Amino acid sequence: MTVHTYLEEEIFYPAAREAAPEEKDRVLERVEEHHGMVWQLSELQGLDPADKTFDAKATVLIENVRHHVEKEEDEWFPGGPQGDGPQVPAGARAGNARPPRGRA
Structure with missing residues (x-):
């Protein structure tokens, strides 16, 4: 999930902002979704699976x-049901990108 987040936030979203400035609110929403999921994941990583809250947090x-994936597939990428988001080449620059050490 960390690599996915890194690629989107460092490559895809900046390209989307440039290609379709009117989509800035939608981009910010996706970044906030990432923030929430990373926070939830960090809670799970330090939690014993036997903890009474583990299953609820994982769910x-x-x-x-x-x-998040449904929104991306439906709104951002060509071929989705709506396909009305910015049509940015998703693979642009992603092939050589690597998250900074400690983030993967």
Whole structure:
């Protein structure tokens, strides 16, 4: 998930902002979704799976990831049902990109 977040926030979203400035609110929403999921994941990483809250936290994280993916597939990438988001080449520069050490 960290690599996904890094690639989107460092490559895809800046390209989307440049290609379609009118989409800035949608880009900011996706960044906030990332922030929430990373926070939820950090809570799970330090939690014993036997903890009474583990399953609930994992379920909410899974739901948030699914929602995020559905939004991307439906709104951002060509071929989705709506396909009305900025049409930015998703692979542009991604092939050589690597997250900074400690983030992967």
